Amino acid sequence: MTHFAFHLDATDTETAARAGRWETPHGVVDTPAFMPVGTLATVKGLLPEQLKATGAQMVLSNTYHLALRPGSDIVKEMGGLHKFMDWEGPILTDSGGFQVFSLAGLRKLTDEKAVFRSHIDGSLLELSPEKAVKIQEDLGADCIMCLDECPPANDVPEKIKAAVDRTTLWAKRCRDAQVRDDQALFGIVQGGISEEMRTRSAEGLVPLGFPGYAVGGLSVGEAPVDMYRTLDFTVPHLPVEKPRYLMGVGRPEDILEAVYRGIDLFDCVLPTRNGRNAMAFTSDGPVRLRNAVHQRDERPLDPECDCTACTRYSRAYLRHLFIAKEMLGGILLSLHNIAFYQKLVRDLRNAVNSGTVAQFRANQLARWQAQS
Ligand SMILES: CCCSCc1cc(N)cc2c(=O)[nH]c(N)nc12
Numbered sequence: 001m002t003h004f005a006f007h008l009d010a011t012d013t014e015t016a017a018r019a020g021r022w023e024t025p026h027g028v029v030d031t032p033a034f035m036p037v038g039t040l041a042t043v044k045g046l047l048p049e050q051l052k053a054t055g056a057q058m059v060l061s062n063t064y065h066l067a068l069r070p071g072s073d074i075v076k077e078m079g080g081l082h083k084f085m086d087w088e089g090p091i092l093t094d095s096g097g098f099q100v101f102s103l104a105g106l107r108k109l110t111d112e113k114a115v116f117r118s119h120i121d122g123s124l125l126e127l128s129p130e131k132a133v134k135i136q137e138d139l140g141a142d143c144i145m146c147l148d149e150c151p152p153a154n155d156v157p158e159k160i161k162a163a164v165d166r167t168t169l170w171a172k173r174c175r176d177a178q179v180r181d182d183q184a185l186f187g188i189v190q191g192g193i194s195e196e197m198r199t200r201s202a203e204g205l206v207p208l209g210f211p212g213y214a215v216g217g218l219s220v221g222e223a224p225v226d227m228y229r230t231l232d233f234t235v236p237h238l239p240v241e242k243p244r245y246l247m248g249v250g251r252p253e254d255i256l257e258a259v260y261r262g263i264d265l266f267d268c269v270l271p272t273r274n275g276r277n278a279m280a281f282t283s284d285g286p287v288r289l290r291n292a293v294h295q296r297d298e299r300p301l302d303p304e305c306d307c308t309a310c311t312r313y314s315r316a317y318l319r320h321l322f323i324a325k326e327m328l329g330g331i332l333l334s335l336h337n338i339a340f341y342q343k344l345v346r347d348l349r350n351a352v353n354s355g356t357v358a359q360f361r362a363n364q365l366a367r368w369q370a371q372s
């Protein structure tokens, strides 16, 4: 693995927060980093140059969806994901397991593989560790994920344990199935909200020597306090010198709390999904643009934001676009929300470098809570 290096530039003195740089074959990722989700090889409604202008360096795509449509073979024939979607920066793909459990009609799950029905045409498909790696090698992302089993947060302990052990078994098979040497394969820690099971999962995965580790199995319905407590006893088991990725998280306050606990990488559909639904994250909390209160409001959405939506348009105009069902509304608000998340992680990086994370967290939470 000659193409990756993670440099820890600063670690906060009072908290587990850190700031670093992750070198990948398609460029450097400054951490903490937020990765916009482009499930079907597009961050919905945004051109790559618009995305780049927000400060986003790395984006996500989804193995399950792309394998079903257009097919990883076609993406490979077109030159791989970077060329296909014209994104020059680093790309991460998920392994597909999470979507098989959450989206597809799971038909059969054994240690060997998962058999499921496509949510598109109902055809019977199967996903094994070896197949998940092969699909991600064909797609050509820089960072790929092991096939894992993510149980519901409130599943019974025996099922959480079984998912941990299957995830470790599958991680070994994924590592042994790799052919390319220019992709970083991450192990995914499972274990629900149980300290014993999280420890079991980390102690099974860390000796396998992955170049980075993801914390999976969270943001699946557990209470925020349970997510934060789980991070408190999971992150210390992960190697300090390797990147840590918290999957599917989250709200701005969740990212704040997770950076505080030592997480480096994040992805979440909230900025783009909420943007398409007229909900904006701002420095003073959420703003719902369809609300009549904005009808004659000439102020910008967020005076502390320098994105296109906030520098060129009023709240009145943004509300008009949504009421008129104009597609520009969803585009502008997706752009703004991603710019908001990029500013949040940028401010957090600066707070780590200046040793002020605890103060930044207290001030930010007070400001957001004052509005809710
Ligand atoms: C493009 C989607 C990226 S993150 C999806 C995701 C989200 C959440 N919340 C958990 C998991 C998980 O436990 N395992 C896997 N593979 N993926 C997860």
Ligand SMILES: [Zn+2]
Residues within 6 Å of the ligand: 301, 302, 305, 306, 307, 308, 309, 310, 311, 336, 337, 339, 340
């Ligand atoms: Zn903005």
